[in-house]
Amino acid sequence: MTTQLMDAATLLALDKFEIDEENPHIRIDRDICRTCAAKPCLYVCPAALYTLDADGDVSYDYAGCLECGTCRLVCAIKGITQWTYPRAPFGIHYRHG
Numbered sequence: 001m002t003t004q005l006m007d008a009a010t011l012l013a014l015d016k017f018e019i020d021e022e023n024p025h026i027r028i029d030r031d032i033c034r035t036c037a038a039k040p041c042l043y044v045c046p047a048a049l050y051t052l053d054a055d056g057d058v059s060y061d062y063a064g065c066l067e068c069g070t071c072r073l074v075c076a077i078k079g080i081t082q083w084t085y086p087r088a089p090f091g092i093h094y095r096h097g
Contacts, residue, residue, distance in 0.1 A: 011096050017092055025085060028081060033079035039052075069083060
């Protein structure tokens, strides 16, 4: 039996996301984020869910969140006003370790 190594994008594509449309588990305050010069959330999110929109404001998509919490740890000015694990049965369901 042979084992094939898969890249991270391939493994992530195997995961299943149950999206809670009515109750996002991450919220940001764009006014606070606007004052942040470093914007570390743009660089540390392993799913690359934080981006700059056309106006230069931080945008995010909680739907693809890997629930690692890195964004809330690096947000020194508290622009991320809420970060909790999604309520059951929502969130990511890992299918490959």
